[in-house]
Amino acid sequence: MKSDHKRLKVGITGLGDVSSFHIQAIEMHEEADLMAVCDTDPATQLKVEGVSFYTNYLEMLEKEDLDVIHNCLPHHLHYSVTKACVEKGIHVLLEKPVSISYEEGLLQKELEDRLDAKICVCFQNRYNQTFLELLRWLDKEETGTITGIKGLVTWFREPVYYESKPWRRKKI
Template sequence: MTKRLRYGIIGAGSNAEKKHVQGYKNLPEVEFAAVCDSNAERAAEMAKRHCIPGIYTNYKEMIEREKLDLVSVVTPNFLHAEIVEYALLHGVHVHCEKPLCTTVEEAERILSAKERSGKRVMIGLNNRFTNEAVYLKQWIDAGHLGTIYSAKAGWVRRSGIPGRGTWFTNRKLSGGGVMIDLGTHYLDLCLYMMGMPEPSYMAGAAYRNFVDSTSRNRNGYKGDEQGVFDVEDTAEGYLRLANGASVMFEFSWASNIEQDQHYIELRGTKGGASLKNGELRIFGEHEGVCVDLQPKLYADVKRQDEFRHFIDCLLDEGRELMAPPEDGLILAKLAEAFYASAETKQPVVLRT
């Protein structure tokens, strides 16, 4: 019988419970050992709901005492790097929610710790694991789009500020605003479909127009009207890639638009694709006629599962991760370049 992997979760908020606890709970190779949160009551409540024996408020203490094999890191962004690095250097695999970190320097430290420890890190880029994304990636890798030379990515909301005064709107805690929160998802998904090409330069613009709004919060996110809001609520820009391709992007927590949408659009020499609000369409030509395809992908048949995938990769060291930490370094470079460009109002060449 395969040894069960002792699992701990760091962070006991709603995303930790709805995504990570539920994702690992029914995997036979995983043994829930402990939960850690700075709020002892919240940690205890999660532990009770899911029969988790260990309860901690200090993640270092949990890692040192519990002899864990892997942890999920589901904390505010500014804590990711220190926790991931500590876990790796203490012999623990890590599944870290996006973003992996908030700076390029942090990403480089994590990659160094990964190499020194021999342990694995996966980023929780859940949009790579949807049925539509898995199918589209296979379609692209089979060569059906040809060379992708142009793309668009966006996630725009009419009312979707995640609560003024929460850690999302405090740059010291989040690393940035909507570019970090929503942009990480769909700019990443777009580049992932393109093969994560090396970025060349970035031109970005950041806006903060809804700081004083009391009606543009996302449903269920109240926050504190007197709290810190020093991040952008809208991010737009243009990314040039070293292979000559280009990406235009737009992200917003709040905008005066008709409706919310999240999407990527890809244009290739042989075909194109649109993944908009979860609906995948593929465009091309057959027998001299333009054709549209709409794959039927049923939600009850998972083509890939984020949690099953990570466990399989831990049990088989030769298996390639779908969301490796090296991609987190690229995303950190893009975020740094975006904010530098937005501040200077000039394009920024990305360092390699």
């Protein structure tokens, strides 16, 4: 792996809605420093102060000596940007979804198997109380063997949610 520093040097691609949670988490982490961020929209640089800002992620990867990238870009850029990072030995915390197709997901898995960098996909709902309780229940001996599980997501999004960003509801 690239760096022997104890503190991780972190970058972010995509400074949209979800990036705020990533910025906060990095700032709260005792062993991580946010070093650089990238977004094609220059107005987004107001979200973070005192950090190098780029509009081209390849330039950021070239100029910064990063250990980890938080990939917070729209779906269709998940695979290509993650690939560019891990090929440089930079670990990736990738926002969901893994990719926009099953094939790209397999390619991503192949990248991680072949290269010396980890790809972690952000599925934070695994840590919701409901799921943790389900896990505890599944682990109990008296639960017996599970032969099938049915899951339902009951979230509702108004059309305005999908219309508010050009990439939502699309495989651009």
